[in-house]
Amino acid sequence: MGILEVKGVNKRFGGLKALSDVNLDIAEGSVHAIIGPNGAGKSTLLNCFVGRLEPDTGTVMFDGRSLLGIQPFEINQAGVSRVFQTPEIFADLNLLENVMIPAFARRDGSFKINGWMSVGDEAEIREEAMTMLAELGMDAKADHIAGQLSRGDKRRLELAMCLVQKPKLLLLDEPTAGMARADTNNTIDLLKQIAKRGITMVVIEHDMHVVFSLADRISVLAQGTVIVEDEPGKIKGNPKVQEAYLGGAHL
């Protein structure tokens, strides 16, 4: 039994059937990629994991607990962190604060009034955040304002924010979308390092280069259903997959 189990998920938007009977079983510690052509339902599926969308039918179980009907912050508190297509960071705050906030969230829960404490006295959290920034090579910029970073560095910061929470599951929505080639390669290297820590990752991706250099297992989504699930090596030659893409991407 995997850490994330998706069973019989259906989602309909008006007349459009976005997801029909999606089943997934994601093993702990693996990197699982979900690929598919535009409009296949990849993002819809991801949004069903994080509490943004509610499936019409089906179950999403994480670590023995249902993720349906609860708020995004509760899902995060349960151990699921998420990286967005466009990096979502606290752009007005500096890098250190950006990483301290998720560290506080992990320690103090979703809400705590501690207006009498001083951030300056939180040596432990500060230390943890600095270590995380150092691991991702950003400690020299700790007092820079996050909004001024390059696209690639913003992604790096967002990952630092997720990792400092020590998540059990990391969801990545097109982590290299809109990036220059150099940034893409850096991000792939970074994700590989993260995978080595044993964090389970679910990657939604368009870029085949990214997928094949990262994933242990790939599910191909087309028109709302999983048509194939296999190891990367076997996906490439699969005729079903090639048909689904119909020359949209060269495999």
Place this chain on the structure above:
Amino acid sequence: MLGLNRRDALLFAIVIAITLFAPIILNPFPEGSELAQFNAGYPDLMQRFVIFGIFAIGFNILFGLTGYLSFGHAAFLGVGSYAGVWMMKLLTMNVVPAIIVSVIFAGLFSLLVGYISLRRSGIYFSILTLAFAQMSFALAYSVLTPITNGETGLQLALDDPRILGISQTADGSIPLTNFFGITMRDGFEIAMGGWLFTFNAGYYLCAIVMLIAFYVSIRIFRSPFGVMLKAVKSNQQRMLYTGLNPRPYTLAAFVISGMYAGLAGGLMVAMDPLAGAERMQWTASGEVVLMTILGGMGTLIGPVLGSGVIKYLENIFSKINDNILHQWFSFLPDGLEDFVVAIVYPFIGKGWHLTLGIVFMLVVIFLPGGIVEGGQRIAGLFKRKPPEDKNKTAAASAPSAAE
């Protein structure tokens, strides 16, 4: 010191010094001189400086940190005022219970308003708060007249059933507000040379409360809670997916700022036991927004400076009339004198709003960080070029200095 870092401790020390010596600092011109009309060191105005300072400090905790722009904070000030006067009518003329009850009632009311208004953000939130405040204002004038005494305003009467006190003094007048026996009007004057300094008990009570309020606000700004409030302003989406629930954070900030407004309202009636509905009108809510932006939103000292500037303009500038102008420009030839007076006149006296408007526009366009940013720029001009490495740390810490 007091759990503050060095920079904040220094700022706090300066504010303490200025507040305590305000009766001297604000009276720089000798009595009887032509410039004496620019003196602001009289009790009534000094009290207003610090009371509106408290109001703006609290407003800044909501607006400056979370970015939620409330257009209805005057309602909390009004509720605080009414609660305070009722306390004096029913219980005692000691101002302490009145102030405490003001804060509690304003807090409860802001909890209700905040709970409903915070279901929306941005302009919808602003409109909801505005609607609530205008509703309170209208109710105070109409159906709530038994509580608010409508247009006349709620005031003390000779037959108030004061439980812990007397309804009227031996000579048949209404007893005065006091702080454990020290009446708020008490004080003493010191004449030094041509100068006359007034030290008023009421002012010092307000000043001490303001200093405590300011200290609490520094603590909030520097706490993890304060960082979360900044996160609300910066990116609620990220917050939500970082395991944090933005709603209670925003509500807490709203209630805290509402309590500050109630505190200001309570102090107002402690100085002058009269509460009128016009205190809740939208213009009063707008004024605190102006104060905060003018001084520098999201900065510690900005709101206090902003309220000082606006109250100074309102009370001092508005007193200058055309006779005074003619005196000033009497050295000019007749025709030119009339011309200059005609040009300047619209900006002073009753036209002080025009001056305020121009100042406000200039600040918003050229100094988005308000007076505080202006001060930082001026300080930057005069600062000697420090050695290279020091320069770097100064630049790195600049963002936190701006807070």
